Amino acid sequence: MAAPADARTLPYSWYGDEAILREERTRIFARCWQYGGRAAQVAAAGSFLATDAGGVPIVVTRDREGELRAFLNVCRHRGAVLTEGCGERATLQCHYHAWTYELDGRLRSAPRSEREPGFDNEEWSLLPACVGTWGPFLFVSPDPDAVPLADHLGDLPGILARAIDVDAIEFHSRVEFGAEANWKIVVENFLECYHCPTAHPGFSAEVDVHPDRYGLEAHPTFAAQFAQAKRSGERGQFHLLYPNTGINVFPGPPNLSIGPIAPHGPYRTQRYLDYFFAPGVEAEWLTEFFAFDDQVGREDTALVESVQRGMASGLLPNGRLLLGSEPLLAAFQGWLAEQLR
Numbered sequence: 001m002a003a004p005a006d007a008r009t010l011p012y013s014w015y016g017d018e019a020i021l022r023e024e025r026t027r028i029f030a031r032c033w034q035y036g037g038r039a040a041q042v043a044a045a046g047s048f049l050a051t052d053a054g055g056v057p058i059v060v061t062r063d064r065e066g067e068l069r070a071f072l073n074v075c076r077h078r079g080a081v082l083t084e085g086c087g088e089r090a091t092l093q094c095h096y097h098a099w100t101y102e103l104d105g106r107l108r109s110a111p112r113s114e115r116e117p118g119f120d121n122e123e124w125s126l127l128p129a130c131v132g133t134w135g136p137f138l139f140v141s142p143d144p145d146a147v148p149l150a151d152h153l154g155d156l157p158g159i160l161a162r163a164i165d166v167d168a169i170e171f172h173s174r175v176e177f178g179a180e181a182n183w184k185i186v187v188e189n190f191l192e193c194y195h196c197p198t199a200h201p202g203f204s205a206e207v208d209v210h211p212d213r214y215g216l217e218a219h220p221t222f223a224a225q226f227a228q229a230k231r232s233g234e235r236g237q238f239h240l241l242y243p244n245t246g247i248n249v250f251p252g253p254p255n256l257s258i259g260p261i262a263p264h265g266p267y268r269t270q271r272y273l274d275y276f277f278a279p280g281v282e283a284e285w286l287t288e289f290f291a292f293d294d295q296v297g298r299e300d301t302a303l304v305e306s307v308q309r310g311m312a313s314g315l316l317p318n319g320r321l322l323l324g325s326e327p328l329l330a331a332f333q334g335w336l337a338e339q340l341r
């Protein structure tokens with residue numbers, strides 16, 4: 001008997017193709033909410049944060065009236081990335097020819113523009129984007145007409161609240177890493193624990209990965225996984241907020257990591273995770289936690305890079321999902337196909 005239609009993986013040709021990535025950039029990354037950093041980075045009036053939404057440079061500002069805004073972080077003069085990093089500043093000045101913008105995006109001054117007949121500052125404001133916060137987390141969308149962030153989050157804050165109070169955790173550190181694999185391979189690897197018994201012996205010794213007790217739930221805008229520690233019974237949650245925000249809460253003292261899974265070309269994924277913990281978590285536990293997390297991360301990197309090389313052989317059109325164990329891959333692929341249609 002043939003496999004059901006939705007049990008086919010996406011075509012392998014989608015995982016190493018410039019044209020598909022261009023479509024994903026315009027139809028997904030230029031339109032969707034993505035994790036952009038910490039709300040605390042733009043808490044003060046007069047602060048800014050340069051961030052990135054799947055390759056689209058975005059700058060978030062808090063103007064002197066306290067209003068939070070986001071713009072395409074691209075100078076209207078000749079297209080330089082306008083600003084980098086974060087901090088407090090009265091205006092945003094381009095490093096190339098010193099065009100200077102107000103924190104509300106209006107062009108304040110452009111050197112020598114008074115010599116140009118008909119030059120009108122009003123016409124050269126930064127392009128607006130969207131910004132929103134959820135607890136300590138900041139999200140951006142390059143689309144100025146994006147749905148409200150709360151609509152995109154849907155039931156996720158309520159579900160996550162069963163595992164952790166996001167308003168009671170403190171930022172600890174950011175860890176950056178990457179893999180030589182298409183971003184969708186990295187996302188799909190994150191969406192199942194079918195590989196856990198084989199590929200993550202340390203994780204599977206601690207966490208119950210039996211299919212009857214490891215929960216998988218597809219929601220309209222996110223995919224949720226629920227796990228339990230074998231010994232303590234403490235609960236963890238792992239979420240992918242479409243298209244590319246990963247959120248991890250491991251069983252144990254209050255901990256959370258969050259960050260984007262972003263394409264850097266068809267064969268390269270760049271990631272970072274912002275780690276948050278409850279105040280006063282023991283240093284010894286933290287050391288063990290990071291060692292454990294790093295071990296699982298290295299195992300996953302080896303897996304996704306292997307998938308990239310295997311797919312690139314070019315002799316197989318696609319693979320076969322096990323819908324009982326990989327329903328979140330089917331859900332993600334369905335969502336993706338919908339966006340790209």
Ligand code: FES
Pocket residue numbers: 075076077078079080094095096097098099
């Ligand atoms: S590109 Fe920004 S001032 Fe010229």
Ligand SMILES: [Fe+2]
Pocket residue numbers: 189195200299300
């Ligand atoms: Fe894994």
